Amino acid sequence: xxxxxxxxxxxxxxxxxxxxxxxxxxxxxxxxxxxxxxxxxxxxxxxxxxxxxxxxxxxxxxxxxxxxxxxxxxxxxxxxxx
Numbered sequence: 001x002x003x004x005x006x007x008x009x010x011x012x013x014x015x016x017x018x019x020x021x022x023x024x025x026x027x028x029x030x031x032x033x034x035x036x037x038x039x040x041x042x043x044x045x046x047x048x049x050x051x052x053x054x055x056x057x058x059x060x061x062x063x064x065x066x067x068x069x070x071x072x073x074x075x076x077x078x079x080x081x082x
Contacts, residue, residue, distance in 0.1 A: 012037070 014022065014037075026036035051058040 022037050022040065023033060025031075025040065026033050029036065031039070050061040052061055053059075
C-alpha cells in the first residue's frame, strides 16, 4: 500500500507569512508541515465563537486581553489594502 492510497495529496497556496508561521509551528513540535497545517486548521474550525445579540446584530465576544481596535488601526488597515 502506498502513502498516497491512504492520505490524499492537496496543493495549498499559502501567503508567505502563513507558510513561515506553519513551518515554525511544525518545527517546534517535530511535525511535518502537512500535519501542522491540518492541526491548525482543525483547531480554528472547531473553536467556539461566542456572540451577543446587540440590537439584532451578532457581535463576537472577545477575550478581555484581546487587542483593542482603534480608529487609527482601522485607518492603517484600510491604507494597506489599497
